[in-house]
Amino acid sequence: MKRWLRFTAAVLAAAFLFALTGCGSSTNSASFTWFVDSIPANLDPQVASGASDVIACENLYGTLVRKDPNGELVPGLCEKWTVSSDGLTYTFTLKDGLTYAAAKGAATEYDITAEDFVFAFRRIFRADTASPYAVEFSAIQNSAAVQAGLADESSLGVSANGALTLVFRLSERDDNFLAKLALPGAAPCDEAFFESTRGTYGLTAKTTLASGSFYLYNWTTNGLFLRRTVESPLVGSLRLVQDTSGSGKSAAQLIADDKCSAALDESGEATSLQTVSYSDTTWALLFNTAEGSVFQNQQLRQALAGIARENATVPSGGLYAAAKGLVPEGLTVDGLDYRDAAGDPLPTISEPKALYLAARQGMATSDFSGVTLLLPKNAGLGELADQINSAWQKECSLFFSVEEVEQDEFDARIAAGKYTIALAPIRAEGGSVYQMLQQFTAEGGSLTGYADPVYADRLALSAQQTGKARCALLAQCEQQLLESCTVVPLMAQQKRLLLANGVRDLVFDPFFPVLDLTWAKMS
Template sequence: MKKTLSLLLVLCAALSLLSGCFEDGSGQQFEYDLEAPPSNLDPQLAEDESSLDVVGNIFEGLLVKKADGSIVPGVAKSYQTENGGTRYIFTLRDDATWSNGDPVTAHDFAFAFKRLFSPETRSPYANDFYIISGSRAYMSGQVGLEGLGVKALSNTSLQIDLSHADESFLDLLTTPAAFPCNEKFFNSTKGGYGLTAEALISNGPFSLTTWIKEGEKDDYLVLRQNDKYSSDSPVVAGSVVLNIVPDYEDRLKNFEKGETDCLLYTDHPKSVSEGAVSYQNTTWALVLNQKEPLLSNGNIRRGLVLATDKNAIKDMLPAYQTLAGALVPPDIQMGQQSFRAFAGENLMPTPNAQAAKETYRAGADSFDAAYNAGTSDDDYNSLASQITVLCPDDEASLSYLQNLLQLWQRDLGLFPKVETMSLEDIQSKVYLEDYDIALVPITATQNSAESFLADFYTGSERNLPALSDPVVDSLLQRMEDSTSASERADLCRQAEQAILATNCIIPLYYQPQFFVQGKSVQNIEYNPYFGYIKFKEAIKN
């Protein structure tokens, strides 16, 4: 805290000399606690919440999405559509400039999309943009760059061709994956782009001027107004100090004492509930690794699904959490309507202890038969004894899991081990497929059912259960190729059903996020579907 306080004093002094805190409230300093240090500030790769908080403030795309959902000009001052809405031509601002003085050009956006679809980049967001013509073929090496539907027509004119018209495409362009990348500067970092303050230039309202990495609790970042930034809406905030505070209780105390200006609550903010904005964009689920020997059996997985009666945790959930009857969270839309209202609230089979036992036993018997026939080295009991469930190391998650596992013990005779660890470690193990079963959140990164479900395509970086299901892939491919909004909606509905039919995911409950600003603070914007907080227009009374 002493280091932070000293830093704040230095910054305030510098700001009073350079820009001042004016009578209209502009030029003020804001402070926010990040849970963890950013891992990578490359917009095409940034995925963790801390990285996105920084990226969302130091970069800007062609278009900008406001807190009220409206989309306004960013680097692009205008655009027009052709060919029935399958071609967009964007005209960029003449005064758009990188923080190093280079002009921001259409070539920077074309290079960003080239990187997005490059197999070497391994961007987790590539599949979100497969609507761009030629993108999948380019990523698989079937066509060269000339086949990708993104072209810089001049320094200030960018053309993007789509495989079909889609009203959500403009929304996509407001996300970090579509932010520009200066090719010359990128190459100069020699693989270090986005990993240090020196290996970054920005085109957004702020620049990253300080990034200290001394050890997790002593880390901090400072964002300062980017004096090269041009926009029709001026930057109001003077600077932002981002401290690394891993413990949630410490972040909560800092906010309640007025030391920070906003907070993402993990629980319902009772004391300030009237000022909280909530977004139900996460489904907590048990994810089963079908590549593990026991869980590779469809009857075993189906038995686990039928034995998981979520009513066992219903009375344990706080009022702001609700039992999940499907995979896509309630606040996610399909076009202009709620996807859940369209696709149905409850897609899961009714729990049935007897059916669960019979189905599970059929799977277990197949292992014993193979063992007795000499075609397998392991019988059912030896495989079952090795099953471990990964659980976040908080009391509530463990209580929920223990109640559900009691059902598996009673109805199936399965007694899995439970291993608790940080959610970050669990997510890392799931990504590496080094797990049997894990309790994890599945969070929407866009307010789009199509985007949420596309994550389960074979090979997707965000495909948590690492599904490779031909039925699912076929539905998602047809959804991507369809030019009919009603047909895509129906294919979305079928795709969700097909994903659940693999019995690799058991949805348990929906979790909202709550965002609250300090009582004297206004105009801090939060995008729940990319998890970043924007300070550009922030002001204190």
């Protein structure tokens, strides 16, 4: 039975942990400002998926465990936990006296109990919730059957043993299960309050209850503002707003002008600010292998790929680094460093000119009519494209034209398959290795017309696995894709977070995304 108490009001993935500064201040503590592309629109933690929504939920809601500034998992809303010897049962003891806070920190009649976590996880696996967290918690007992409507949600392997004891039962080991419990989707949800909102849970200030260190102070078209009652040096408020200055200033200048506390940057310009570098984008050659294309010939693709890799020089300036695979360094799968686990998937292409001569047997010169190398205008990669094209001309006597088009046209032609060769950015949206590889299946858009049933089946199977098993399947997919030379990774685009000085103990991960100010301080 859920307890009711009146109270006085008093959040992931592997993260970058570092010090940075905030700007502005509240009465007794500092304020941190972060620019978002759009103002948070959904604060339902089991549903939120947009970057700004997720960041807001990370700070607004508590979870059983959290990552501390040292990258260690520590108790959040729980007092302690135990794991069975077989790794299939997790038992948590919640802290006593936990309560929710309403808008502006107002007191409510809702306390946080184990039943709230049970309800939250049942919501995750309800088909009508369409929670993005269902795949993360697929190891929970009976989760697939519940989600498919084949079993009652009461059979889900999440149960409460009294108000303060929560038990998870898994159908298979998931060595990253504990870390996943720091995700916003694993936050508690009070069933009675949820039902009272009549479908508007987390969509308005009145239908939102905070369970984290911050509470919702204000939510308007101008931004979302969170606060907490703390003393300096802890950061006491978080402002998620849009840059409406229209100044076009660089990230570094915005920080210097105290417009924001930190900002993402892709300029590569020299700066005295602290930086954290990362990459979620690999620039690669794409060969259109659709039916009727000259590049259905794998030997031809391999020959041109080998020549391109031998002769392409990474542009100077610090914006790019040589690719070590299609998937850039730094991405994780179930808490494991994917690139470390997968190794080097780049195929060795020996004697590419001999491959080319073998591929040309039976081909006519006219087969290459209309072949162009497509790239987006203003990407600053015209010299690289000319370099590759010149190498093909020198080694194979192939004369292709380089075609630069505006970004919108480039995106449309890639999506429609209206190109022969392209120099294109392949992105891992949300830091997902699976999503990056899925773009080369029919379901994911089939960027190059690549259609291999073994690849598609193996990739689909990876979504049903966890940990090392999932990494291994994804690595096999990446290697298979690259050995076919339908996509040829050349360089990883470097991005960075620019940081001012002063605030420490902020947890940041660009891929999930994570911007957790639970421990953030400003000296």
